[in-house]
Amino acid sequence: MSEDNLSCLLYGPGRVKFEHRPVPEIADAHDVIIRIAYVGVCGSDVHFWTHGGVSRKVSDEAPLVMGHEASGIVHEVGSQVTALKPGDRVAIEPGFPCRRCRLCKAGRYNLCRGMKFAADPPSTHGTLTRLFKIPADFAYKIPDSLSLQEAVMVEPFSVAVHGVRLAGLEPGQAVLVQGSGTIGLLSAAAAVAYGAGSVMVVDINEKKLDFAKTFVECKTFIPDASSTPEANAEKLKVAAGLEDGFDVVLECTGVESSAQTGLFSSAAGGVFVQIGMGRPKQSLPLLDMCEKETTLKTAFRYGPGDYEIALKLLAAGKPNVKSLISSTSPFQEATEAWEKTKRGEGIKNLIQVAED
Numbered sequence: 001m002s003e004d005n006l007s008c009l010l011y012g013p014g015r016v017k018f019e020h021r022p023v024p025e026i027a028d029a030h031d032v033i034i035r036i037a038y039v040g041v042c043g044s045d046v047h048f049w050t051h052g053g054v055s056r057k058v059s060d061e062a063p064l065v066m067g068h069e070a071s072g073i074v075h076e077v078g079s080q081v082t083a084l085k086p087g088d089r090v091a092i093e094p095g096f097p098c099r100r101c102r103l104c105k106a107g108r109y110n111l112c113r114g115m116k117f118a119a120d121p122p123s124t125h126g127t128l129t130r131l132f133k134i135p136a137d138f139a140y141k142i143p144d145s146l147s148l149q150e151a152v153m154v155e156p157f158s159v160a161v162h163g164v165r166l167a168g169l170e171p172g173q174a175v176l177v178q179g180s181g182t183i184g185l186l187s188a189a190a191a192v193a194y195g196a197g198s199v200m201v202v203d204i205n206e207k208k209l210d211f212a213k214t215f216v217e218c219k220t221f222i223p224d225a226s227s228t229p230e231a232n233a234e235k236l237k238v239a240a241g242l243e244d245g246f247d248v249v250l251e252c253t254g255v256e257s258s259a260q261t262g263l264f265s266s267a268a269g270g271v272f273v274q275i276g277m278g279r280p281k282q283s284l285p286l287l288d289m290c291e292k293e294t295t296l297k298t299a300f301r302y303g304p305g306d307y308e309i310a311l312k313l314l315a316a317g318k319p320n321v322k323s324l325i326s327s328t329s330p331f332q333e334a335t336e337a338w339e340k341t342k343r344g345e346g347i348k349n350l351i352q353v354a355e356d
């Protein structure tokens with residue numbers, strides 16, 4: 001296999017170049033170098049491809065290697081690495097916290113201000129590269145039961161596991177999942193894995209809900225676009241057969257009216273977790289929340305334990321994510337995978353980085 005480090009860099013909206021970057025070298029004895037196998041396309045990649053970034057943007061002066069959902073094969077290990085060896089197949093956790101700050105020490109490393117998250121401008125390069133160096137404890141060995149393609153799904157599934165753990169979901173509880181995209185589907189599956197008594201999935205797209213029913217045991221609901229969030233919440237409760245409402249709501253659209261519907265349909269004493277990220281400012285029905293003592297939580301990526309749990313559940317087929325993987329594009333056609341996702345084609349489109 002060649003030792004090149006061909007990488008896909010974004011220079012601005014719609015502008016990528018494939019360039020040979022320096023081959024990484026082990027400097028810290030606890031690091032490993034991974035030969036990237038597959039990279040998944042996430043909505044944020046499409047946003048970068050279309051707009052060049054979110055708040056911080058790439059530029060001609062500071063182009064960025066894209067990609068953060070990835071799997072690969074260990075290529076080289078530092079002298080202190082004992083848990084991995086060359087040839088091991090791994091899922092990659094793509095954000096590296098400082099490990100020293102107050103939040104890291106409090107076990108909330110996803111909130112670390114010094115986080116270096118893959119494909120985060122201006123300077124943290126991502127995983128769309130042949131060779132990627134990471135701390136060994138952020139590379140998770142995958143069992144034989146999981147393919148390298150499926151291992152890409154550990155990243156978005158960790159988002160879902162993080163949300164369900166934040167909710168403190170208890171066995172038997174009634175769960176509402178809003179949004180039937182990758183994150184919603186995986187959140188519904190995580191809720192089932194954590195023992196939800198019932199799961200209702202909501203989306204405005206009927207086809208997405210048809211798929212949800214094939215992926216996870218759930219009821220589905222399409223909100224009425226001409227109704228208010230209060231009215232949709234009442235209809236939702238009736239459709240779920242719940243007089244009081246849902247014990248746990250996992251909001252996975254980022255859309256304001258959806259969050260409002262979710263809050264109105266939560267039971268008194270219920271927990272609402274905002275996982276979707278949409279417009280920066282949105283209004284919430286605070287009076288209704290006060291009268292129900294709703295617990296509102298917000299979720300950002302994943303933290304300690306989430307990757308391990310997500311990997312164990314996926315390895316046990318809870319859920320089986322094969323049906324979420326819609327296509328695989330060759331590395332040099334990465335932009336086609338972004339375009340497919342932009343057109344709404346498929347659920348998880350992959351890019352194959354490794355040479356056959």
Ligand SMILES: NC(=O)c1ccc[n+]([C@@H]2O[C@H](COP(=O)([O-])OP(=O)(O)OC[C@H]3O[C@@H](n4cnc5c(N)ncnc54)[C@H](O)[C@@H]3O)[C@@H](O)[C@H]2O)c1
Nearest residue numbers: 179180181182183203204253254258275276277299300301
């Ligand atoms: N919190 C985090 O760390 C984190 C991590 C990853 C993604 N996200 C966010 O999670 C959200 C979902 O991500 P995804 O990849 O599944 O996106 P997606 O676009 O694939 O799915 C969103 C779904 O919401 C549906 N939808 C849109 N408006 C709706 C409405 N009013 N009511 C019900 N459904 C509606 C869409 O039809 C779509 O199926 C995004 O906002 C994304 O930014 C958050």
Ligand SMILES: OC[C@H](O)C(O)[C@@H](O)CO
Nearest residue numbers: 042044117155156159301
């Ligand atoms: O799963 C993690 C998310 O996709 C990331 O935060 C991404 O949206 C941008 O960095």
